[in-house]
Amino acid sequence: MTHRASPRRILLAVTGLTPQVVTETLFALACRADSPWVPDEIHLITTASGAENARLNLLLPDGWFHRLCADYQLPPIDFPVRNIHIVCDAEGRPLDDIRDQQENTQAADFITETVRSLTEGSDSELHVSIAGGRKTMGYYLGYALSLYGRPQDCLSHVLVSDVYETNRDFYYPTPYEHPIHSRRGDKEITVDAHKAKVELADIPFVRLREGLPERLCSGKAVFSRVVATANRGLDAPRLVLDVGKREVWADDEILDLSGTEFLLLLWLAERCARGEAATDWSSEKMADEFLLTARQVLGNSMGSDYERIEEALDWRKVTTIKTAKYFEPHKSRIKSAIVATLGKQAAARYLIASTRENAIALNFLPLDPGQIEIIPA
Numbered sequence: 482m483t484h485r486a487s488p489r490r491i492l493l494a495v496t497g498l499t500p501q502v503v504t505e506t507l508f509a510l511a512c513r514a515d516s517p518w519v520p521d522e523i524h525l526i527t528t529a530s531g532a533e534n535a536r537l538n539l540l541l542p543d544g545w546f547h548r549l550c551a552d553y554q555l556p557p558i559d560f561p562v563r564n565i566h567i568v569c570d571a572e573g574r575p576l577d578d579i580r581d582q583q584e585n586t587q588a589a590d591f592i593t594e595t596v597r598s599l600t601e602g603s604d605s606e607l608h609v610s611i612a613g614g615r616k617t618m619g620y621y622l623g624y625a626l627s628l629y630g631r632p633q634d635c636l637s638h639v640l641v642s643d644v645y646e647t648n649r650d651f652y653y654p655t656p657y658e659h660p661i662h663s664r665r666g667d668k669e670i671t672v673d674a675h676k677a678k679v680e681l682a683d684i685p686f687v688r689l690r691e692g693l694p695e696r697l698c699s700g701k702a703v704f705s706r707v708v709a710t711a712n713r714g715l716d717a718p719r720l721v722l723d724v725g726k727r728e729v730w731a732d733d734e735i736l737d738l739s740g741t742e743f744l745l746l747l748w749l750a751e752r753c754a755r756g757e758a759a760t761d762w763s764s765e766k767m768a769d770e771f772l773l774t775a776r777q778v779l780g781n782s783m784g785s786d787y788e789r790i791e792e793a794l795d796w797r798k799v800t801t802i803k804t805a806k807y808f809e810p811h812k813s814r815i816k817s818a819i820v821a822t823l824g825k826q827a828a829a830r831y832l833i834a835s836t837r838e839n840a841i842a843l844n845f846l847p848l849d850p851g852q853i854e855i856i857p858a
Contacts, residue, residue, distance in 0.1 A: 488606040488633060491599055492520035495592070495614035495622050496527045500535040501652050502613035504549050505639045508653040509681040510608065512553050518608065522559035524566060524599065526592055526622065527614065529575040532565045538652075545652040552656050566595055579615055589621045589704035596625035597702040600634065600690075607631075611684075612639040621704065627686045628693065628707050636686050642678040654679055692826030714826035718852050722747050724778060725858035731831050736818045740779075740786055745811050748774040749833065749846045750853050758845035759836070762805040768794050771808075778858070805842070812844070 492510070494503055503525065511519040525535055539546040546560060567575040568591045570584065579588050599607055609626045611619035626636050645651040650661040651674055659674040689711045690698065697707055713732050721730040727743045729736045738746065748771050752758055760767050772791055779787035797803035812833050819828040834847045
């Protein structure tokens with residue numbers, strides 16, 4: 482019996498000028514009495530000034546991250562300076578703050594790409610904290626996890642008891658008495674970090690990853706484009722077939738289809754546009770109708786693509802089952818091409834559908850005539 486390694490646990494947070502959220506979140510996860518969750522590595526997303534703040538306060542030899550690990554005897558956690566990811570502009574220059582629309586867009590893209598890369602494999606478990614940084618950064622981080630989060634990933638916000646919440650000297654509840662200065666109204670008081678209460682609020686989120694095309698899960702992510710792709714399934718479909726170029730476009734995305742797959746989709750689209758959607762692929766009549774579409778597009782000269790299609794169908798006409806089986810592999814490849822381009826959710830609006838009538842399988846495009854445009858050669 483082989484032993485399966487545990488998933489790699491990753492804690493990801495956004496921070497601004499209050500790196501305390503890292504140690505507060507780590508404490509709440511790793512030091513809880515029931516089912517502690519200790520990350521194998523920690524990553525931060527922040528600005529240039531936030532990165533320096535985190536380095537000086539958390540990662541120096543006597544920094545608060547190392548103190549927390551020592552105080553609670555946590556196992557080794559990988560948290561080097563290189564795991565502090567600084568939001569950059571289009572030229573790769575670190576941003577010191579996020580002040581305008583352009584910088585806001587760059588932050589959204591940076592956060593989305595970071596989450597995409599950390600969730601790319603299946604051998605990890607990501608816990609995302611949106612407690613720190615600007616509100617827009619927390620929003621984008623939560624939204625990015627909604628786009629790319631897997632079943633094992635979690636989202637949370639850390640909750641700190643009132644007198645400690647905004648105290649820059651507080652980093653986590655110490656296992657011993659530790660006085661820190663605070664204010665109550667206009668008076669300065671001393672409170673004990675040992676008595677602080679820190680908890681996590683788990684945040685449910687909608688997981689949209691399964692609806693995204695694979696190219697957006699494995700390639701560089703742009704926030705606006707990924708969101709637009711995720712929303713496509715809510716829009717009316719639009720199928721465009723260019724007969725002269727033998728190209729098919731769905732949602733303004735070109736589909737990677739072979740010549741025969743283009744012809745099959747064109748034939749079904751033409752029938753749909755005429756209000757004659759359903760096709761019985763076991764019928765010789767339907768096979769001949771498909772061949773007519775192919776001949777009109779390809780011509781019927783010797784050795785042509787049309788001749789090869791005609792020969793492949795003719796010998797199958799002896800048996801109706803074999804005639805139907807000619808179309809099925811092409812239907813499957815068309816489905817794969819649409820899903821690969823649009824993702825499962827958006828692709829569902831275009832996939833060749835099937836129904837049964839008097840025990841006969843009927844195939845059709847699930848579109849209205851107004852959702853189809855055929856550009857003649």
